[in-house]
Amino acid sequence: MTEVGRARRRKEDARLLSGRTQWTDNLRQPGMLHVMFLRSPMAHARITRVDVSAALGLPGVVAAYSGQDFAAEQGSLPCAWPVTDNVVIPEHPPMATSEVRYVGEAVACVVATDRYRAADALEAIEVDYEPLPAVLDMNEALTPDSPKVHEAGNQAYSMQMTVGDIDAAFRDAPVVIDRTYVQQRLIPSAMEPRAVLANTDGDSFTLWSSTQIPHILRVMLAVVTGIPEHKIRVVAPDVGGGFGSKLQVTAEEVLCLLIAKRLGKAVKWVESRSEGNLTVHHGRDQIQHIQLAAEADGRIRGLKVDLLADMGAYLMLITPGIPLLGAQMFNAIYKMDAYEFGCTGVFTTKMPTDAYRGAGRPEATYGIERMMDELAAELRLDPLEVRRRNWIRHEEFPYTTISGLTYDSGNYEAATDKALALFGYDKLRAEQADRRDRGDPVQLGIGVSTFTEMCGLAPSRGLGAANFGAGGWEHGSVRMLPTGKVEVITGSSPHGQGHVTAWSQIVADSLGVPFEDVTVLHGDTAISHKGMDTYGSRSLTVGGIAVLRACDKVKDKARKLAAHLLECSPDDLDFADGVFKVRGTESQKSIQELAFAAFLAHDLPEGVEARLDSDATFDPENFSFPHGTHLCAMEVDTETGMAKIRSYVAVDDIGKVVNPLIVEGQIHGGIAQGIAQALFEEAVYDADGNLLTTTMADYLLPSAADLPEFVTDRTETPATSNPLGVKGVGEAGTIASTPAVVNAIVDALRPHGVHDVQMPCTPERIWRALA
Amino acid sequence: MPRITVTVDGVKYEEDVEPRLLLVHLLRERLGKTGTPVGCDTSNCGACTVMLDGKSAKSCTVLAVQADGCDVVTIEGLGSNGSMHPMQQAFHEEHALQCGYCTPGMVMAAIDLLRDTPDPSEDAIREGLEGNLCRCTGYCNIVRAVRRGAQEMGQAVRTQ
CATH class of the missing domain: 3.10.20.30 (Beta-grasp domain)
Structure with a gap:
């Protein structure tokens, strides 16, 4: 039985289940001190005075600093994606020195012997502010007389692309749908709050951080602080979820490093949840103006998208690029003659936005999938029928879309047929009609989402063309230990995904060794010296394949050694189940015997080193394009506005599957986060720019009681851009589910004249939409 | 002090x-x-x-x-002599954890739930775990794990 495809229970679990964890907050260093930050209570203000002196005399306080104390060395937090020629990237000091631009921005800090004393001392710091006007509304921010967030104005960038004759597509079009949707601001809310521990031996530095990107962070810390890269080691120990929120180079990481340098001591900072809600980058926050022109039979002629995207107060690591990750996704799985996309990035006095699960693609998918339902309603067609008339048929792959991506594979018909059968579509439609006829106060709605997405970020050439400040390759290495066991090192840095298990399966098959004989190391730049880390559903399609390539090189070396020892030509050897066999004979050497022979090095052929160890990078030629059909049935009480998910079916096509258990888990979690956007979550700022949703009591994350059982299944159309035929799965559920849910709510209420409900679709909003 | x-x-x-x-x-x-x-x-x-x-x-x-x-x-x-408690084992079998940060609390809450309701329905599990949030799993596998854990623990009690 091959390991790939098998529902292996995870190697990661035993440790996590018994509390033997290495969260950054669990780590200690000798003489370690605790850092706490004082944060701005103002959305926008000039700092006129910071006085830390009263804090210095308090018990346990070792040091206290203001932004001015770091002004000479703290640099500017990086933006690695200068998306356009006209992009404005303002200075972003890790600790504010003269002006604050969002509530929560750090203005001072205390270093003390423990966190209780540090908290006490923060109270003693005095800061004087001269208030400046908050800038909160994107449309107002772009008016000429708006107060400015930065000297250069409130527009961060603007870009426009047009493909085909968009004017012709809209001219005399039998149907034009014109809608505006708001993607509310979200707080990613990984369960583990951020934490940073920095230590120094006086010359070099180690920084442990709850991060998705230890490798990128190392490079960026060197660039920002001027500490040479080879003097910095970054470790991502156990990381408790990320969802994009830990794809960042944060103020606290830079400042902890600088404090450790200044004091020559280990310092730790651990975020409180309120601090996290204020200062972990937020997600989404777009206003989408979308126009769709179609023929009378529903075939799409053209699509125009105009986005306003809230950047918040600064451009962080990839802030400006997030909405543009949707630029080629609004056309989704549909064929059309013309497409226009425009985006304006806007500065406001709020926490910066950046990557959150799906990053640009959920927004695009929501926009188009809502529009397809509107088109269906306009034409009085079934929403699936409108989609069928427009989608790329399975025999048309590979297909180059209007926005210029080449989808390598897919089968939308198969996924949809399977989903319909599991869902009982016709029966639910019949029930819906019955409830409508009876005037049942509880109406039934059916929501459709036939999504695709681009993921597995890579390819480097494409990222370069988009001005992205890094490549998209991944690195893997495989060490054959003398006893025949295998040590795998991956540049992909997991935070809950299960890389250790999945990579073990891949390696076990490739080298023909037992699953149990493989160990996987990651997340420490001293061990995994090269990597591009984990985000954009890239780990398996890029990092997993890098490991597979390294295995190929191990086998090449082993083959040469085997041929020498067995006195045959390398071409005469067949490799299967971990054994090289001389064709037509019983002569053989196992990979374990060859590992030991390489270690002994007593009898190596010319040009063969004393090791089978190998490493490789992989850089795919294309993104991967998972797709699927998600169907949601929603019961909506028209008297109370209460909406309840009755059933949810997801059929996803993510190509070949390495571990179906892990895949199902990713889909489940993704669906939950997408549903959460549709029904529950919203970061709310008041009129003065204060965040109101600073705790989990205010920001509603769904519990088990708020969600249903999900019915999931798969179709399998292999990707052609990698040798395993795999596609990314980390974000698919989140991308697909939000429009499925909102489409279901609107479908339930359409006979009442409702054609939109703003997310999150709370009972109050639904009730008001009906009023 | x-x-x-x-x-x-x-x-x-x-x-x-x-x-x-x-x-x-x-x-x-x-x-x-x-x-x-x-x-x-x-x-x-x-x-x-x-x-x-x-x-x-x-x-x-x-x-x-x-x-x-x-x-x-x-x-x-939890657990004894190096082996996992049935609820920990059930979480492993059902893939009821991803990042694992909520897991210690979730396992403790699940065991507590079974004190009052030894054989809970799916709804009872969902209501019973309302005070424990997970951002990774979407809860489906946690619900399955608690059911499995309940069965294993019930079995253990009957065997004794």
């Missing part, structure tokens, strides 16, 4: 504590019991759930002095 006596995972401790010290910080910072994490500080997420005299409690919202004379069991004190 008040002196408290508290038993944690079978070991008795005498500690001088500030009145404001939280139980979770006593466990983590003083006793080195870092298996119990802090998720939200406001008792919404339940990551810090431990057993306090046999009942689940969110240790971020209990003062250490309130635990004086109490018996505390953390995730580190």
Whole structure:
């Protein structure tokens, strides 16, 4: 039985289940001190005075600093994606020195012997502010007389692309749908709050951080602080979820490093949840103006998208690029003659936005999938029928879309047929009609989402063309230990995904060794010296394949050694189940015997080193394009506005599957986060720019009681851009589910004249939409 | 400074504590019991759930002095002789954890739920775990795990 495809229970679990964890907050260093930050209570203000002196005399306080104390060395937090020629990237000091631009921005800090004393001392710091006007509304921010967030104005960038004759597509079009949707601001809310521990031996530095990107962070810390890269080691120990929120180079990481340098001591900072809600980058926050022109039979002629995207107060690591990750996704799985996309990035006095699960693609998918339902309603067609008339048929792959991506594979018909059968579509439609006829106060709605997405970020050439400040390759290495066991090192840095298990399966098959004989190391730049880390559903399609390539090189070396020892030509050897066999004979050497022979090095052929160890990078030629059909049935009480998910079916096509258990888990979690956007979550700022949703009591994350059982299944159309035929799965559920849910709510209420409900679709909003 | 006596995972401790010290910080910072994490500080997420005299409690919202004379069991004190508690095993079998940060609290809350409801329905499990948040799993596999754990524990009781 091959390991790939098998529902292996995870190697990661035993440790996590018994509390033997290495969260950054669990780590200690000798003489370690605790850092706490004082944060701005103002959305926008000039700092006129910071006085830390009263804090210095308090018990346990070792040091206290203001932004001015770091002004000479703290640099500017990086933006690695200068998306356009006209992009404005303002200075972003890790600790504010003269002006604050969002509530929560750090203005001072205390270093003390423990966190209780540090908290006490923060109270003693005095800061004087001269208030400046908050800038909160994107449309107002772009008016000429708006107060400015930065000297250069409130527009961060603007870009426009047009493909085909968009004017012709809209001219005399039998149907034009014109809608505006708001993607509310979200707080990613990984369960583990951020934490940073920095230590120094006086010359070099180690920084442990709850991060998705230890490798990128190392490079960026060197660039920002001027500490040479080879003097910095970054470790991502156990990381408790990320969802994009830990794809960042944060103020606290830079400042902890600088404090450790200044004091020559280990310092730790651990975020409180309120601090996290204020200062972990937020997600989404777009206003989408979308126009769709179609023929009378529903075939799409053209699509125009105009986005306003809230950047918040600064451009962080990839802030400006997030909405543009949707630029080629609004056309989704549909064929059309013309497409226009425009985006304006806007500065406001709020926490910066950046990557959150799906990053640009959920927004695009929501926009188009809502529009397809509107088109269906306009034409009085079934929403699936409108989609069928427009989608790329399975025999048309590979297909180059209007926005210029080449989808390598897919089968939308198969996924949809399977989903319909599991869902009982016709029966639910019949029930819906019955409830409508009876005037049942509880109406039934059916929501459709036939999504695709681009993921597995890579390819480097494409990222370069988009001005992205890094490549998209991944690195893997495989060490054959003398006893025949295998040590795998991956540049992909997991935070809950299960890389250790999945990579073990891949390696076990490739080298023909037992699953149990493989160990996987990651997340420490001293061990995994090269990597591009984990985000954009890239780990398996890029990092997993890098490991597979390294295995190929191990086998090449082993083959040469085997041929020498067995006195045959390398071409005469067949490799299967971990054994090289001389064709037509019983002569053989196992990979374990060859590992030991390489270690002994007593009898190596010319040009063969004393090791089978190998490493490789992989850089795919294309993104991967998972797709699927998600169907949601929603019961909506028209008297109370209460909406309840009755059933949810997801059929996803993510190509070949390495571990179906892990895949199902990713889909489940993704669906939950997408549903959460549709029904529950919203970061709310008041009129003065204060965040109101600073705790989990205010920001509603769904519990088990708020969600249903999900019915999931798969179709399998292999990707052609990698040798395993795999596609990314980390974000698919989140991308697909939000429009499925909102489409279901609107479908339930359409006979009442409702054609939109703003997310999150709370009972109050639904009730008001009906009023 | 008040002196408290508290038993944690079978070991008795005498500690001088500030009145404001939280139980979770006593466990983590003083006793080195870092298996119990802090998720939200406001008792919404339940990551810090431990057993306090046999009942689940969110240790971020209990003062250490309130635990004086109490018996505390953390995730580190479950299982015996190196083997996992049936509920831990069920979470493993059903893939009911991803990042694992909510897991200690989720497992403790699940065991507590079974104290009152030894054979819970899916709905009862969902309602019963309402005070414990998970951001990774979407809860489906957690519900399955609790059902499996309940069956295993019920089986164990019947065998005894």
